[in-house]
Amino acid sequence: MDETKDSRRRFLAQSAALVGGAASAAVSPPGAAQELAAQPWEHVYGAGFTRYGQPSKYEAPVGRYLVQPYGELAPGSGAAFAPLESLEGIITPSSLHNIRSHSGTPDIDPKQHRLLIHGMVARPLMFTVESLLQYPMTTRTHFLECSGNSNRALTPQPAQLPVGAIHGNMSCSEWTGIPLRVLLEEAGLDASAKWLLAEGADSAHMSRSIPIEKALDDALIALYQNGERLRPEQGYPVRLLLPGWEGNMNVKWLRRIKATDGPTHTKDETSKYTDLRPDGKALQFTFEMGVKSVITKPSSTMTLPRPGRYEVSGLAWSGAGRIRQVEVSTDGGANWTAATLIGEERPRAFVRFRLPWEWNGKPAVLQSRATDEKGRVQPARKDWLAQYSANPYHNHSIVSWAVGADGKVTHVYA
Amino acid sequence: MSTRSLAASVLVLTLMGCAGVMQSGQTGTSKPQALGTPVGAAEIARWDISIPPSGAGLPAGGGTARQGQQVYEQKCMACHGAKGAGKPADALAGGAGTLASKTPVRTVGSYWPYATTLFDYVRRAMPITNPLSLTNDEVYAVTAYVLALNGIVGEDAVMNAQSLPQVKMPNRDGFVSDWPPRER
Numbered sequence: 001m002d003e004t005k006d007s008r009r010r011f012l013a014q015s016a017a018l019v020g021g022a023a024s025a026a027v028s029p030p031g032a033a034q035e036l037a038a039q040p041w042e043h044v045y046g047a048g049f050t051r052y053g054q055p056s057k058y059e060a061p062v063g064r065y066l067v068q069p070y071g072e073l074a075p076g077s078g079a080a081f082a083p084l085e086s087l088e089g090i091i092t093p094s095s096l097h098n099i100r101s102h103s104g105t106p107d108i109d110p111k112q113h114r115l116l117i118h119g120m121v122a123r124p125l126m127f128t129v130e131s132l133l134q135y136p137m138t139t140r141t142h143f144l145e146c147s148g149n150s151n152r153a154l155t156p157q158p159a160q161l162p163v164g165a166i167h168g169n170m171s172c173s174e175w176t177g178i179p180l181r182v183l184l185e186e187a188g189l190d191a192s193a194k195w196l197l198a199e200g201a202d203s204a205h206m207s208r209s210i211p212i213e214k215a216l217d218d219a220l221i222a223l224y225q226n227g228e229r230l231r232p233e234q235g236y237p238v239r240l241l242l243p244g245w246e247g248n249m250n251v252k253w254l255r256r257i258k259a260t261d262g263p264t265h266t267k268d269e270t271s272k273y274t275d276l277r278p279d280g281k282a283l284q285f286t287f288e289m290g291v292k293s294v295i296t297k298p299s300s301t302m303t304l305p306r307p308g309r310y311e312v313s314g315l316a317w318s319g320a321g322r323i324r325q326v327e328v329s330t331d332g333g334a335n336w337t338a339a340t341l342i343g344e345e346r347p348r349a350f351v352r353f354r355l356p357w358e359w360n361g362k363p364a365v366l367q368s369r370a371t372d373e374k375g376r377v378q379p380a381r382k383d384w385l386a387q388y389s390a391n392p393y394h395n396h397s398i399v400s401w402a403v404g405a406d407g408k409v410t411h412v413y414a
Numbered sequence: 415m416s417t418r419s420l421a422a423s424v425l426v427l428t429l430m431g432c433a434g435v436m437q438s439g440q441t442g443t444s445k446p447q448a449l450g451t452p453v454g455a456a457e458i459a460r461w462d463i464s465i466p467p468s469g470a471g472l473p474a475g476g477g478t479a480r481q482g483q484q485v486y487e488q489k490c491m492a493c494h495g496a497k498g499a500g501k502p503a504d505a506l507a508g509g510a511g512t513l514a515s516k517t518p519v520r521t522v523g524s525y526w527p528y529a530t531t532l533f534d535y536v537r538r539a540m541p542i543t544n545p546l547s548l549t550n551d552e553v554y555a556v557t558a559y560v561l562a563l564n565g566i567v568g569e570d571a572v573m574n575a576q577s578l579p580q581v582k583m584p585n586r587d588g589f590v591s592d593w594p595p596r597e598r
Contacts, residue, residue, distance in 0.1 A: 125450025280514030285593035
């Protein structure tokens with residue numbers, strides 16, 4: 001970086017020497033010779049090129065929310081939430097994509113990494129990353145959501161945090177890779193294989209069981225995210241992508257797939273990510289993420305400066321397919337209005353919804369309610385809670401933001 | 415080169431190109447890419463660390479809770495607390511009878527359905543700062559210790575490839591299938 005600055009300075013010095021007086025005028029104080037509207041940066045030569053771009057320094061406050069329950073003992077165990085309140089559109093920038101990892105981000109040399117496919121197959125096969133990159137690719141846009149997303153909306157009192165810090169354990173990217181079924185067919189998948197075991201090359205060797213139906217349907221061996229190779233924290237050099245299914249199953253740093261006749265019952269699909277009911281029994285294998293939406297603007301911790309016209313904007317998604325409708329209420333659920341949808345043609349991807357709203361300066365409660373193409377409707381908070389007992393997973397209930405007479409937006413349970 | 419011979423050359427090259435495509439089958443073919451390399455059983459065995467409830471794939475070796483206590487106190491207790499009490503990492507013992515209460519406590523003893531999962535996870539991921547550092551005997555022993563903390567096996571019960579899959583966990587029947595997905 002310093003080298004780049006130095007070479008730029010040298011270039012400017014040389015330019016100044018060449019053109020003499022003209023260059024001097026360009027760096028003189030604004031308006032010295034011309035009484036024209038111009039900011040200081042309009043009078044000076046701009047920065048040179050960089051090999052890999054960065055956001056404006058003025059956007060430095062925008063960043064992920066780090067949740068590190070073990071602190072410095074295990075700083076890569078936990079999650080980083082996407083700052084949803086600062087983002088618009090559908091795609092989450094790769095640098096702000098949420099992260100959920102168990103044992104940190106491994107430093108994987110793609111030349112050394114291998115993917116093994118074995119178990120109930122005719123021909124166990126080993127793949128190098130270089131060979132995977134030669135396969136025909138498929139590109140699709142899909143959300144990824146941690147099953148524990150929105151568990152921070154289950155505290156006894158509503159957390160007064162930005163929406164990203166509560167609901168940002170999810171993101172949406174364009175993914176490019178190889179349909180998993182292509183590699184399974186190459187290995188000669190046994191017709192009696194019913195499940196797969198997928199395993200990562202992180203130091204937790206994170207592993208999950210996956211029904212064969214999903215593997216042969218839309219599962220991807222992903223190599224690219226938003227046009228570039230996967231980021232390390234998203235599974236570089238290769239990850240599993242199971243569109244619409246709980247984030248934990250989308251095994252990062254994929255090193256092994258074993259075809260089996262039943263689920264392996266790994267730690268993460270038994271002791272974690274199972275949904276305990278009030279009767280003491282737990283639901284196992286809630287794979288599909290429920291139909292869900294959240295208003296990102298206005299949202300918790302924001303302030304509306306004055307009554308008037310605002311746009312309610314938010315995200316909706318469903319693990320079961322496309323979003324058919326998102327309704328917005330500004331009176332705590334008494335009345336609902338359909339919002340405009342952007343991107344609703346894509347299954348298992350974020351949809352952006354927007355609705356103009358005239359705030360009259362009186363207290364209001366903003367809610368959004370999504371319906372997917374299967375006709376599933378996002379549940380009310382109390383209805384979702386009634387199904388479970390202290391269950392931190394798969395919360396897809398309606399989110400409420402209260403707007404006070406002073407314009408302050410707070411998180412409420414309604 | 416005259417215009418005519420240039421045109422002729424282009425024609426020849428074009429035909430060669432077409433012939434080349436047809437012969438090599440590179441364009442518009444349905445023949446799949448196949449770049450995986452065959453792997454033998456010995457190599458697969460070095461990779462295959464997942465243990466299902468049947469116990470298939472459990473390695474040779476074994477250990478008791480009494481032996482496992484020492485391993486636990488040296489390598490696990492700093493995160494999982496004395497006798498599996500937890501903090502900062504998950505509690506491993508206790509919580510029996512709490513699952514139907516308003517404050518359920520989910521531990522290996524109260525919640526986990528299979529003992530094989532404990533061996534599998536300790537071997538693949540623990541201790542968090544140095545996974546894959548325990549011998550198979552140590553993994554069996556520390557598995558036995560955690561089971562004993564929960565009163566599931568005795569202090570001198572040997573956990574090995576035969577006995578571990580036979581252990582009936584208290585919450586073995588505590589799970590209801592949610593696959594295929596229900597309506598919600």
